[in-house]
Each structure stands twice: as C-alpha cells, then as structure tokens.
Amino acid sequence: MHTASLRHDFPLFRHRPELAYLDNASTTQKPTAVVDAERFFYEHLNANVHRGAYGLAEKATAACEAVREKTRAFLNAPSARQIIFTSGTTASINLVAQSFAAERVKEGDAILVTAMEHHANLIPWQQVCLKNKARLLVAPISHEGVLDMTAFEKILRSESGKVKAVAISHVSNVLGTVNPISDVLALARKYSAVVLVDAAQSIATHSLDVQALDADFLVFSGHKMFGPTGTGILYGKEKWLDSMSPTVFGGGMIRDVAYEKTTFASTPQKFEAGTPNMAGIVGLGAALDWIENIERENIERHVQTLLAHATARLQSVPGLRIIGQAPKKSGIISFLLGDIHPHDLATFLDQRSICVRAGHHCAQPLMDFLEIPGTVRASFSIYNSKEEIDRLVAAIEDAQVFFGRLAIK
Amino acid sequence: MEDNLSLLYQDVILEHNRAPLFYEKRPDAQCVIEAYNPLCGDKFKLYIDIDGENIAAATFHGYGCAVSKASTSVLMRNIQGRALKQLPSLMDGFLKMVENGTEDQPADPEMATFLMAHRFPSRKKCAALSWQALKDWMTDR
Numbered sequence: 001m002h003t004a005s006l007r008h009d010f011p012l013f014r015h016r017p018e019l020a021y022l023d024n025a026s027t028t029q030k031p032t033a034v035v036d037a038e039r040f041f042y043e044h045l046n047a048n049v050h051r052g053a054y055g056l057a058e059k060a061t062a063a064c065e066a067v068r069e070k071t072r073a074f075l076n077a078p079s080a081r082q083i084i085f086t087s088g089t090t091a092s093i094n095l096v097a098q099s100f101a102a103e104r105v106k107e108g109d110a111i112l113v114t115a116m117e118h119h120a121n122l123i124p125w126q127q128v129c130l131k132n133k134a135r136l137l138v139a140p141i142s143h144e145g146v147l148d149m150t151a152f153e154k155i156l157r158s159e160s161g162k163v164k165a166v167a168i169s170h171v172s173n174v175l176g177t178v179n180p181i182s183d184v185l186a187l188a189r190k191y192s193a194v195v196l197v198d199a200a201q202s203i204a205t206h207s208l209d210v211q212a213l214d215a216d217f218l219v220f221s222g223h224k225m226f227g228p229t230g231t232g233i234l235y236g237k238e239k240w241l242d243s244m245s246p247t248v249f250g251g252g253m254i255r256d257v258a259y260e261k262t263t264f265a266s267t268p269q270k271f272e273a274g275t276p277n278m279a280g281i282v283g284l285g286a287a288l289d290w291i292e293n294i295e296r297e298n299i300e301r302h303v304q305t306l307l308a309h310a311t312a313r314l315q316s317v318p319g320l321r322i323i324g325q326a327p328k329k330s331g332i333i334s335f336l337l338g339d340i341h342p343h344d345l346a347t348f349l350d351q352r353s354i355c356v357r358a359g360h361h362c363a364q365p366l367m368d369f370l371e372i373p374g375t376v377r378a379s380f381s382i383y384n385s386k387e388e389i390d391r392l393v394a395a396i397e398d399a400q401v402f403f404g405r406l407a408i409k
Numbered sequence: 410m411e412d413n414l415s416l417l418y419q420d421v422i423l424e425h426n427r428a429p430l431f432y433e434k435r436p437d438a439q440c441v442i443e444a445y446n447p448l449c450g451d452k453f454k455l456y457i458d459i460d461g462e463n464i465a466a467a468t469f470h471g472y473g474c475a476v477s478k479a480s481t482s483v484l485m486r487n488i489q490g491r492a493l494k495q496l497p498s499l500m501d502g503f504l505k506m507v508e509n510g511t512e513d514q515p516a517d518p519e520m521a522t523f524l525m526a527h528r529f530p531s532r533k534k535c536a537a538l539s540w541q542a543l544k545d546w547m548t549d550r
C-alpha cells in the first residue's frame with residue numbers, strides 16, 4: 001500500500017503535513033472525494049428531501065436514496081428499507097434502546113452488555129433498565145481484554161430467556177480487542193436474545209455481512225470511516241423495524257396527521273423525522289465508494305502491519321505497559337508509561353505534532369475494572385506509516401527523560 | 410519546540426508532582442471537597458478543617474496529571490491557616506491568571522508558574538481544577 005500517495009488524498013494532511021495523526025479511533029480524516037461530495041451537494045443539488053415537487057428536490061432525494069442503497073450493498077442487507085440514516089452510532093443505539101428495548105424489556109428482564117463497552121453502548125441500555133425495573137448484566141472480560149465466552153453463555157443460560165437484548169461492540173475502542181462476533185450472535189440466538197452490534201470501530205476495516213452474521217441490529221458512524229461527522233447508520237432486521245414505533249416525531253415521517261392522531265410512514269421514513277443531514281449523507285456515500293475502491297482487506301492488512309510494528313516497538317520501551325493484550329486486535333493500542341499521566345504525555349506528544357488520545361475513552365467502568373485511571377491511545381488508519389510510529393516511540397522515550405529529569409538528578 | 414513544554418512543565422511543577430505537599434488522606438476532616446474533571450477522570454479530595462474564621466488544616470489526596478496535582482499542592486500550601494474571607498480573592502486571582510494569561514503578580518511565585526497553562530487550552534482545566542472546586546465550595550457554603 002502506497003500510504004504516502006494516499007496521504008495526499010487527504011486535504012488536512014496537505015495543510016498540516018507535519019501531523020502524525022494517530023487518533024483514528026476517535027475520528028478519521030476525510031479524503032478529497034468526501035469533502036468534494038458534500039460541496040457538490042450544496043453547489044448542485046441542495047433542496048429538501050422528500051418534499052418539493054420539482055426537479056431539484058427530486059435529484060436531492062435521489063442522491064440520498066442512492067446512498068441508502070449503497071449502504072445496503074456495503075452491508076449486504078436484504079433491503080434498503082432496513083437502512084436508517086441517523087446522526088451517528090450514539091443516535092442509532094439510542095433509537096434501538098428507546099423504540100425496541102424500552103417496549104420489550106419488562107420488570108425482571110435483563111439486557112446484557114460486555115465489560116468493554118463505550119458509554120454510548122452502555123448508558124442507553126442502563127437507562128432503559130432503570131426505567132423498566134430490568135437488570136443490566138455485564139459479561140466479564142479477562143485482564144488481557146478478552147471477552148469471557150464461557151461466562152457469557154452462562155449468563156444467557158442461567159437467565160433462561162430473561163435476557164431480551166445483547167449489546168456488544170465488534171471492536172473495543174480502548175483495548176482494540178476484536179470480539180468473536182459470529183460466535184456471540186450464534187449464542188444469543190440459541191437463547192433467543194436480540195443482538196445489537198456496535199460496529200463503530202470495525203466498519204472501515206472489517207467486511208460485515210449482516211445476513212451471514214444474522215445480526216438483529218448493526219450500527220456505525222460515518223465519521224470513523226472517512227465520512228462526515230453527523231452521519232450514521234442503523235441497520236435492523238425488517239421484522240424488528242416494522243414492529244417498532246418511532247420515538248422522535250415531526251415532518252417527513254408520517255402517513256396521515258389529524259389533531260386526534262397520526263399514522264406513521266413505514267420504515268425507514270418513520271425513524272427519520274425532520275430534515276436529515278443530506279450533504280452529510282451524500283458525503284457518506286462518497287466515503288463508502290472510497291473504501292470499496294481501496295478495499296477493506298487492504299485497509300485491514302495495512303493497519304495490522306502498523307499494529308504489529310507498534311506493539312513490537314512499544315513493548316521494548318522500558319516502563320511502558322500495553323493495556324489490552326487480546327490475541328485478535330484491531331489497529332488500536334492503549335498504553336501507560338511509568339507513572340507519567342496520560343494527559344501529560346499527550347501534551348508532550350502534541351508538541352511534536354503527534355496526535356493521540358488520552359483519558360478514559362468514554363469507558364469509565366472498563367477503567368475501573370482494569371484499575372487504571374486512563375490510557376494513552378494510538379490508533380491507526382490507512383494513511384499512517386511505520387515512520388510515524390517510530391516518531392511516536394522516539395517521542396515517548398524523550399518524554400521519559402523530560403518528565404523524569406528531577407528524579408534522575 | 411519543547412521550549413514551550415518547559416514553560417508549562419517547569420521544575421517547580423514537576424517537583425510538586427513528584428513530592429506533593431500536604432498530601433494526606435483524612436476522611437474524618439470536617440469538609441471533604443471533591444475536585445473532579447469528568448472529561449479526563451482526574452479526581453482529588455480536598456480535606457479541610459476550619460477553626461472559627463480560619464482554615465486550620467488542609468490536605469489532599471487523589472489522582473491527576475502533573476499540572477493538576479502540582480496546582481493542588483500549591484493551593485494547599487497557600488491556604489494553610491488562611492482567613493476564610495481571603496479565599497475568594499485568592500481563588501479568583503489564580504483562576505483569572507490561568508484563564509487569561511494575565512499575571513496580577515500573585516504573592517506566591519509558585520502560583521505564577523501556572524500562568525503558562527493558558528497557552529495550552531486543553532490543560533487550563535488541569536491547573537484550575539482544585540482551585541475552582543474550592544471556590545465553588547466557598548460559594549455554596
């Protein structure tokens with residue numbers, strides 16, 4: 001993979017060539033094609049969706065609907081009706097929690113999550129449980145960051161049908177762990193639990209075939225896969241989507257409105273009240289094309305090369321501890337450096353134009369379990385290089401000297 | 410490049426971080442104030458005893474970055490035995506300095522070392538953390 005030439009495809013790196021951007025788990029940079037697509041929409045197509053009876057509005061609507069179809073193909077979903085545009089992973093999960101779980105999970109029932117979930121895949125379920133007097137169960141992980149599948153099954157078995165929903169991330173945004181999502185889905189099915197797969201961290205690198213997986217719901221954000229912020233997808237099985245009532249009301253989602261009552265449009269429109277982020281959706285379509293053009297296997301292969309290089313180099317730094325040692329990891333590596341606080345290290349790295357994330361990464365319960373206050377996290381994408389990782393490692397070694405200077409004296 | 414860093418992480422700050430002053434857990438103190446930054450998870454407890462109109466004892470304990478730990482340590486040193494009524498202006502002076510980068514000649518030169526935090530917008534909060542918590546506590550009292 002010619003990452004140097006790919007890098008030129010990203011306007012931000014043209015303007016900030018010095019940056020080693022290693023915070024891709026937070027958000028990826030955007031290729032020219034995505035930026036241009038949004039611009040093209042505003043310059044050539046801008047009109048409201050599904051409303052105007054004029055050519056321009058029809059074209060704008062068609063542009064968005066084409067992305068729905070593109071997303072369907074990307075996920076190998078049976079029908080484009082099953083693709084709902086949202087503002088991101090968080091919105092998609094909340095939609096399922098409110099429209100699906102809140103209606104089905106009764107007193108005494110349970111929702112099962114794992115100990116490595118992002119707050120976005122934890123709090124929406126927790127709140128449903130609190131409101132419905134249901135229980136939030138947490139499948140344990142090992143200290144290496146591996147989901148305990150035996151315990152996972154034991155919970156499902158001992159609850160005998162009480163677990164109505166399972167919510168699990170495909171890839172952990174902190175530990176990089178790739179969860180055995182097919183096995184999880186198969187187990188959940190065995191015990192009749194409905195599963196939501198949070199694919200926020202895997203969508204750009206892993207081929208996800210929702211039919212082969214037999215996923216009930218699958219969600220992701222556009223901005224972590226080279227697309228615009230404020231875009232996201234909810235895929236759901238038709239039988240679930242058709243049975244769910246909307247929780248956000250307004251224009252664009254109705255069939256018939258009177259003062260006494262409203263009948264709603266069918267899916268996907270019933271879940272898309274109000275004017276959507278149309279330019280963003282068009283940009284998301286460009287991101288999907290961009291990924292397909294590069295091919296996800298190539299992105300994954302490149303990221304794995306970087307992960308192996310970074311793991312080997314970081315392991316050799318004295319006093320550095322890698323957090324998350326699962327055998328199957330994605331391009332995310334969390335670590336702690338001696339007693340240097342993650343934010344102090346991140347500030348040091350920032351002075352050398354190295355962008356990493358420091359903190360609890362929206363996973364406080366996970367930090368509590370690991371008994372650490374937070375981590376520094378480097379996460380890789382297609383445009384990163386081994387040289388950038390070498391820069392990171394050199395800077396980390398210098399940071400040790402810089403922050404340790406008084407202790408040495 | 411790293412000159413900038415040396416301005417933030419002056420020896421004074423690293424020294425306070427390495428060996429903070431008045432660093433002691435005292436759960437039985439009269440007042441236990443929590444200084445917490447939910448964005449990063451840094452959390453200190455400030456243990457304050459009051460004798461009439463003065464602070465009789467102040468210690469702290471907890472977890473935070475070098476900047477927040479050192480600034481808490483300097484805070485503790487500055488409030489030992491202080492009259493309560495002097496606290497608001499002490500807090501305000503420090504918080505303004507960190508926010509705006511204007512130096513109103515703090516009496517304590519170690520307080521002035523945190524002036525540079527204003528050049529690191531994402532780190533201002535670290536310097537201000539415990540000072541703000543103590544100020545809020547004073548306001549709510």
Ligand SMILES: Cc1ncc(COP(=O)(O)O)c(C=O)c1O
Pocket residue numbers: 025026088089090091118120121169171172173198200201221223
């Ligand atoms: C695993 C996981 N789930 C959910 C989210 C939330 O995504 P968003 O903020 O785009 O809604 C993230 C983002 O950090 C994530 O990594």
